[in-house]
Amino acid sequence: MDLDLRKIRYFMAVARELNFGRAARDLHIAQPVLSRQIRALEAELGVQLFMRDRRRTELTAAGEALYTEAAPLLAGAEALRRRVGRAGRGADSFTVAFMPGLTVTGAVRALTAAHPRMTVDVLRTSWADQVEVLRDGRADVSCVRLPIDQRGLKVRALFDEPRVAVLPTAHRLACKSELHLSDLAGETLLQPYDAVPEWQAMTGDTAPSGLSGPSGPPAALAVEEKLEHVAAERGVVVLPQSTAGFYHRPDVTAIAIIDIGPSRVALAWDATRRTRLISEFADLAATHLRAP
Amino acid sequence: MDLDLRKIRYFMAVARELNFGRAARDLHIAQPVLSRQIRALEAELGVQLFMRDRRRTELTAAGEALYTEAAPLLAGAEALRRRVGRAGRGADSFTVAFMPGLTVTGAVRALTAAHPRMTVDVLRTSWADQVEVLRDGRADVSCVRLPIDQRGLKVRALFDEPRVAVLPTAHRLACKSELHLSDLAGETLLQPYDAVPEWQAMTGDTAPSGLSGPSGPPAALAVEEKLEHVAAERGVVVLPQSTAGFYHRPDVTAIAIIDIGPSRVALAWDATRRTRLISEFADLAATHLRAP
DNA sequence: CCGCTGTGATACCTTCAAGGCATCACAGGT
DNA sequence: ACCTGTGATGCCTTGAAGGTATCACAGCGG
Numbered sequence: 160m161d162l163d164l165r166k167i168r169y170f171m172a173v174a175r176e177l178n179f180g181r182a183a184r185d186l187h188i189a190q191p192v193l194s195r196q197i198r199a200l201e202a203e204l205g206v207q208l209f210m211r212d213r214r215r216t217e218l219t220a221a222g223e224a225l226y227t228e229a230a231p232l233l234a235g236a237e238a239l240r241r242r243v244g245r246a247g248r249g250a251d252s253f254t255v256a257f258m259p260g261l262t263v264t265g266a267v268r269a270l271t272a273a274h275p276r277m278t279v280d281v282l283r284t285s286w287a288d289q290v291e292v293l294r295d296g297r298a299d300v301s302c303v304r305l306p307i308d309q310r311g312l313k314v315r316a317l318f319d320e321p322r323v324a325v326l327p328t329a330h331r332l333a334c335k336s337e338l339h340l341s342d343l344a345g346e347t348l349l350q351p352y353d354a355v356p357e358w359q360a361m362t363g364d365t366a367p368s369g370l371s372g373p374s375g376p377p378a379a380l381a382v383e384e385k386l387e388h389v390a391a392e393r394g395v396v397v398l399p400q401s402t403a404g405f406y407h408r409p410d411v412t413a414i415a416i417i418d419i420g421p422s423r424v425a426l427a428w429d430a431t432r433r434t435r436l437i438s439e440f441a442d443l444a445a446t447h448l449r450a451p
Numbered sequence: 452m453d454l455d456l457r458k459i460r461y462f463m464a465v466a467r468e469l470n471f472g473r474a475a476r477d478l479h480i481a482q483p484v485l486s487r488q489i490r491a492l493e494a495e496l497g498v499q500l501f502m503r504d505r506r507r508t509e510l511t512a513a514g515e516a517l518y519t520e521a522a523p524l525l526a527g528a529e530a531l532r533r534r535v536g537r538a539g540r541g542a543d544s545f546t547v548a549f550m551p552g553l554t555v556t557g558a559v560r561a562l563t564a565a566h567p568r569m570t571v572d573v574l575r576t577s578w579a580d581q582v583e584v585l586r587d588g589r590a591d592v593s594c595v596r597l598p599i600d601q602r603g604l605k606v607r608a609l610f611d612e613p614r615v616a617v618l619p620t621a622h623r624l625a626c627k628s629e630l631h632l633s634d635l636a637g638e639t640l641l642q643p644y645d646a647v648p649e650w651q652a653m654t655g656d657t658a659p660s661g662l663s664g665p666s667g668p669p670a671a672l673a674v675e676e677k678l679e680h681v682a683a684e685r686g687v688v689v690l691p692q693s694t695a696g697f698y699h700r701p702d703v704t705a706i707a708i709i710d711i712g713p714s715r716v717a718l719a720w721d722a723t724r725r726t727r728l729i730s731e732f733a734d735l736a737a738t739h740l741r742a743p
Numbered sequence: 744c745c746g747c748t749g750t751g752a753t754a755c756c757t758t759c760a761a762g763g764c765a766t767c768a769c770a771g772g773t
Numbered sequence: 774a775c776c777t778g779t780g781a782t783g784c785c786t787t788g789a790a791g792g793t794a795t796c797a798c799a800g801c802g803g
Contacts, residue, residue: 161456162528165761168453179780192762194780199760204532206539211780213770221539228531231723235524236454240496242520247498247513311603311723430722431523431603457790471751484791486751491789505750505799 164236166200167229169193170208174226177216231294231311238296238429252278253436256298258289259382260402261424263302265447270440285381293429300440302448304399305423312427315441319421320450323403323413325385327392333412340418347394349385386411399424401450424448456528458492459521461485462500466518469508523586523603530588530721544570545728548590550581551674552694553716555594557739562732577673585721592732594740596691597715604719607733611713612742615695615705617677619684625704632711639686641677678703691716693742716740 172182183190201208208222218226245252257263271279282298290307292298324343326333332342385396390410399422403413426444428437464474475482493500500514510518537544549555555573563571574590582599584590616635618625624634677688682702691714695705718736720729
């Protein structure tokens with residue numbers, strides 16, 4: 160009758176690993192159990208999900224469909240449990256997530272003033288988190304930097320801000336008041352190429368999403384770590400102005416790049432949620448959040 | 452670990468009925484089973500969902516939260532199963548839903564031409580269905596008449612069209628070429644007031660959503676039924692021009708109302724879905740679907 | 744006051760699905 | 774020929790979900 164979220168979660172593990180044994184270990188169950196559960200799921204859906212070939216396991220078309228569509232369902236279930244738990248703890252609360260460098264205080268203050276009996280929480284996110292917190296219910300709205308995967312979300316643009324290059328203070332360019340992107344030719348970019356599309360156009364570099372430099376550190380670094388690498392003269396990073404301005408250390412310098420697309424900051428929320436408080440906060444954010 | 456959709460469905464039944472016995476009968480299970488399942492759900496969520504009072508059953512705040520948030524989750528599960536089933540049947544297909552009176556042929560033709568190997572289905576909806584089909588996966592896009600509940604959906608406006616009054620052909624106004632809303636003062640409106648907001652402003656009538664007239668027939672009539680009532684001179688209805696034009700019968704006449712807000716037609720789709728085909732169809736719809 | 748009715752909860756049993764362990768069947772490599 | 778890694782089968786145990794019978798209690802009518 161109802162489909163079983165446990166089985167769906169099992170399926171997701173197998174689809175990720177494409178290997179029943181490893182997936183079973185990840186799930187902390189025995190492999191035969193997993194085999195049977197997947198067969199049961201296939202029977203229940205009336206559809207074959209995997210092509211098992213004694214030697215390798217592959218997704219069928221139906222399996223692909225399930226793999227892409229099931230993630231939001233599981234996230235939705237998690238979000239539901241979080242929100243109900245919060246409602247049960249009696250707290251009429253509202254959580255605003257934000258990326259480091261963005262300041263949501265003004266809008267949060269205004270919301271608190273409008274609803275004195277409500278608890279307004281804030282939650283710091285990272286690049287990886289900024290949308291996730293909406294899908295799993297940890298936050299009601301999230302102040303994000305575009306681009307994001309907008310599926311399942313409503314997004315409202317707040318403001319644009321210039322992007323800056325962060326250089327070692329000792330760098331030959333560090334004394335300039337502004338830069339063109341071409342000034343950076345030959346520098347090593349310490350971040351995934353797709354974070355700065357113009358870089359790719361300039362250098363022709365198309366490595367998927369690793370860091371440049373042959374032995375570069377792994378991707379998805381925290382901003383603090385990136386700055387550490389810059390200070391060590393291992394390369395440069397390009398950041399939104401407010402992000403770079405948020406961390407100040409004497410050994411690195413941020414300089415505006417004038418011929419590069421701006422970074423856009425937006426407010427995002429779950430498209431299925433109630434609208435009252437969220438749209439109220441969106442209005443407040445639009446008036447209180449501006450480029451620095 | 453994972454929450455159990457069966458229990459959620461049981462909860463929804465109890466929350467609807469606010470009575471364990473009746474809910475159990477609706478679910479075709481015994482009442483003690485339902486009591487235990489709800490208690491188990493409460494234990495699992497760590498939250499009380501109902502205030503049981505020997506005499507009546509009421510939702511707690513957490514229960515309210517669950518009641519409003521669980522519906523999209525259950526619909527999403529249903530949609531998932533539908534889509535996977537369809538993918539399993541091998542058909543790479545795309546389903547376009549539409550309200551009666553709207554003609555989607557042009558856009559469907561264009562999509563078929565662009566993807567000759569894909570099956571493009573169409574699905575007729577009603578006012579009650581037009582959004583439901585998206586939430587439960589019966590359609591990929593739906594050509595709707597606004598306003599709709601936009602939660603969980605993306606919406607793109609297509610065109611506006613005038614609204615007409617449908618009168619008995621024998622009516623004193625049936626020979627006019629156009630009407631003002633005030634011409635209809637004193638007529639009986641055979642549809643929910645909120646379908647025509649201006650009517651409410653004109654007459655001061657504020658009955659919630661029943662039909663006017665003391666012994667009016669029940670709400671949510673099909674268009675054909677409304678026309679039948681009009682022909683029987685029991686009152687008038689206000690419809691979008693294309694809806695009225697779609698059904699022609701000699702005993703009723705449609706006349707444009709010139710001082711009333713237009714009816715807006717839009718394309719809507721599930722906000723969580725993949726975007727490729729949908730946005731392609733949205734572009735086709737924007738160019739091919741126009742006011743008649 | 745007593746008994747009737749409708750409410751949800753409890754007790755006890757049965758069935759079946761989910762879990763574990765041991766083992767099999769088979770494809771590739773050494 | 775043997776070993777290794779793969780997923781599938783067989784058999785057992787446990788626990789959850791289902792059922793029936795019954796209880797405890799609030800309200801109502803006589």
